Amino acid sequence: MLFDLQPKTKREDLYDREKELKEFQNAINLGERLVLLLGIRRLGKSSLLNVALAESGMPYAKIDVRSLYFTHGSIPQEILARKILGSLLSTVSTKKSLRLRLEKMLNSIRGLKVSGLHVEFERKPDLAEILEKIDSWAEKEDIRAIMAFDEAQYLRLSGIQYDGLIAYAVDNLPNVTFVLTGSEMGMLHDFLGLDNPKKPLFGRYAREIILERFNRKQSMDFLRSGFEELGTEVDDGDIERAVERLDGIVGWLTTYGYLRGMRKLSEKEALEELFQRARALVSEELSTLIAYSRRYGLILKAVAMGNGTWSTIKEYVEFRGGPINDAKFSNLLKNLVKYGYLEKKGNEYSIPDPVVGKVVEGLQLTPR
Template sequence: MLFDLQPKTRREDLYDRENELSEFQNAVNLGENLILLLGIRRLGKSSLLNVALAESEMPYAKIDVRSLYFTHGSIPQEILARKILDSLLATVSGRKSLRLKLEKVLSSIRGLRISGLSVEFDRKPDLAEILEKISSWAENENLRAIIAFDEAQYLRLSGIRYDGLIAYAVDNLPGITFVLTGSEVGMLHDFLGLENPKKPLFGRYAREIVLQRFRREESVDFLARGFEEVGIEPGRQEIEEAVESLDGIVGWLTMYGYLRGVRELSHSEAMDELFNMAEKLIWEELSSLIQNSRRYGVILKAVAMGNVRWSTIKEYVEFKLGPVNDAKFSILLKNLLKYGYLEKRGNEYSIPDPVVKEVVKNLQLTLW
């Protein structure tokens, strides 16, 4: 249903995004090697990716890179290789002939053992060799193997030049398409370096599919359809108020719909509960950033309170925390843009997520 809080896996549970799904399939059909799914947090990138992969009818591996990073503190090559192969084997498990051919190709890799739907290594794996075998198998079967890295910007924290490995595959392995998603769009672009002549992927073509927030009428329709699915009819004013507060961010709209329609809270109770849950979630997201520098939190507080220009934001930060030189302050602002917590239009900064803005505005600076 539309108000399911888990990432969607079927088109019928995914509201709209027809153009994005069509563009993804077009890129796969054309044999493009690098696809980027971009957008701020809670716009449904994981859901779009799930549905696009399922509908591609191609073998694929999907890896949640953020989860790997927070589980292991880095992304070792052995862990990533195992995740790729386990996921790929699982997606072809129902196609016996295809799976057997994949197993045969992989069995030629020294030190790799396949047991059921998982692999083990007796020696440190060579991920480049593994990708070569996957590409060869896919080409022989007249298929493409899709390798999707969700929240791929975390690959940059591994200490391994995964950007170089992807560049090698893009140049030399025509049977593989890489799909990378990122909510920290600036950090993902920095990791890839498509426009940086010092980076391995410089000059490579990438299909960029950017998810936008719903327009107002789409948000209203999303909530109306979702409530119809669960059999309730809230007043039009309630829907309008929710849309006004949540501003087309599908993750928040879904959470409100779940609280109001599935848990059957009143409108005011649902909004209160949403902001209570959001405060905990957003604080968890921001805490590691603020641990690096309290100024990040105070910058966000300044913008949430209506300081939108470089000079007024800096004045607020210096009033709260003392002097900071211009160069250091500009770096902090640039990082927040890369992380997706701020956006800039002309000379003005803003927080693109209205719920984040409201939560940050109400958080006490003493917590930081």
């Protein structure tokens, strides 16, 4: 169902994204070792990743790094190793002989015991060694093993040099492909440092697949197809107005479709509920940032209210929050771009998602 709120897992539930799926498959076919799947929030990265992995026909491990980070407050090697092995073993669970040969390969690591889906560590696991064994297994089987990390920028907060581990794998393990997604594109780029001579992945090649929002025609067609699938009659005028408000952000379009098609709400009710949900969601997403500096909130608010240039934004921020020096202010702005909350075109800053813009406009920022 197109309007299912969960990230999609099946090709038939995924609207379009043909070009991106092809590009992903092409990278795998060419044996590329590093693939990045980038895009602001709610554009369907996790859905695309799920479907691309399933369609690849290759064994894979998929780790939701964001939820791992928020569950544990960090990402210890042992937990990551457990997740990788659990996920990989489950994707090969139906292919018995393939799975048994993987099991045998992994059991040759000292201190690691694998049986079926059960993984036991008798001592602290060495992820590099585990990846080496996975690579050898994949080589023997003449397949690629895909290691997919959804929202991989959270790896940078783990206190462990996962960038070094990825660099080691990219350089030395030819049968493994790393796929990393990121909604905080600048943060992911900083973490990887493909163009930073001080970082281990410097100079490495990565395939970048950048997810864009749907255009107006696709957005309308997406809503129409979804309603048709549910047998719900919705006026074209309603659909046009929804796309006007939500733009081509598939996450919001899906929510709107769900509220109208499944919950049977009217246009007005559906939009009200959607913005209410968005307020809760976006406030939560922004809370850590704003707790760190209230000025992040002020900057976003300035932009949401129509201030687009460095100086007009700064003027607003100083008016509401007191003086701030230029360098510090520029740094905050730059970070908001890296987090994907702001977009910079020429000299103009804007909020890429109109729903987020609306929420930010109404944000109550308590005085310090």
